Amino acid sequence: MELTFLGSGNAFASGGRYWSSFLIDRKYQFDAPPTLLPHLKKLGVPLPDLEVIFITHHHGDHFMGLPFLLLEYIYLTPRTKDLFIVGPPGVEAWTEDFAERCYPNITRDAGYRRRYVEARPGEEQKAGPLTFRAVPMNHVKESMEAFGYSVQVDGKTIAYTGDTMFCEEIFELAEGADILVADSTYSEGSGPEHMGLDDIRVIRQRLSPRTTMILTHLNGDPNTNGLENVVTASDLATFHFD
Numbered sequence: 001m002e003l004t005f006l007g008s009g010n011a012f013a014s015g016g017r018y019w020s021s022f023l024i025d026r027k028y029q030f031d032a033p034p035t036l037l038p039h040l041k042k043l044g045v046p047l048p049d050l051e052v053i054f055i056t057h058h059h060g061d062h063f064m065g066l067p068f069l070l071l072e073y074i075y076l077t078p079r080t081k082d083l084f085i086v087g088p089p090g091v092e093a094w095t096e097d098f099a100e101r102c103y104p105n106i107t108r109d110a111g112y113r114r115r116y117v118e119a120r121p122g123e124e125q126k127a128g129p130l131t132f133r134a135v136p137m138n139h140v141k142e143s144m145e146a147f148g149y150s151v152q153v154d155g156k157t158i159a160y161t162g163d164t165m166f167c168e169e170i171f172e173l174a175e176g177a178d179i180l181v182a183d184s185t186y187s188e189g190s191g192p193e194h195m196g197l198d199d200i201r202v203i204r205q206r207l208s209p210r211t212t213m214i215l216t217h218l219n220g221d222p223n224t225n226g227l228e229n230v231v232t233a234s235d236l237a238t239f240h241f242d
């Protein structure tokens with residue numbers, strides 16, 4: 001299994017890092033920041049092969065890249081295969097309305113179907129060829145829902161927190177995971193709405209040692225010395241897991 005970060009930064013693109021998102025096996029995309037399309041092109045990803053896109057929540061750094069993809073599929077790169085878009089309840093209206101505001105009429109029929117799947121915590125769900133679980137996270141609860149996803153790909157289980165503060169649900173999400181991609185916005189200590197290195201230390205102690213943690217959504221370069229099986233994402237970095 002191949003996991004490639006498109007970007008690894010927070011909403012402010014701190015330190016010049018691009019907004020965090022990643023791609024698995026060049027087919028399954030996790031979050032869709034504004035730079036989704038240029039990064040997929042830079043990586044040479046065949047765009048019609050994209051099969052499932054998971055959206056954790058509707059902050060701009062996590063979903064605003066979708067209209068450019070829809071535009072691409074209308075004008076430059078035709079596709080026929082269904083495109084699955086997983087997200088919080090309301091993801092279809094969010095995506096289609098926002099895309100129409102960006103470029104009127106780009107949600108018209110383009111020869112493929114967009115199939116939306118709303119997160120339903122507490123049950124196993126399907127999106128195209130993938131089986132996954134959605135777990136509510138603790139991000140900006142007063143303004144929107146945010147979900148973490150645990151997804152089975154190639155016999156591996158990848159859990160992704162999206163944006164979240166430390167919460168017990170992270171352990172439910174990471175149950176049985178080979179890899180946990182975690183919000184680690186604060187390179188030192190902790191702070192509001194997101195996790196920081198202090199939280200990562202606590203999670204590392206409680207998680208199975210075999211779960212590899214990958215830190216992303218960064219505001220800087222965390223010092224992970226002394227933390228076993230923890231690596232830090234960087235823009236366009238690829239990790240391989242056998």
Ligand SMILES: [Zn+2]
Pocket residue numbers: 010011059061062163217
């Ligand atoms: Zn974010």
Ligand SMILES: [Zn+2]
Pocket residue numbers: 057059139163
């Ligand atoms: Zn957010």
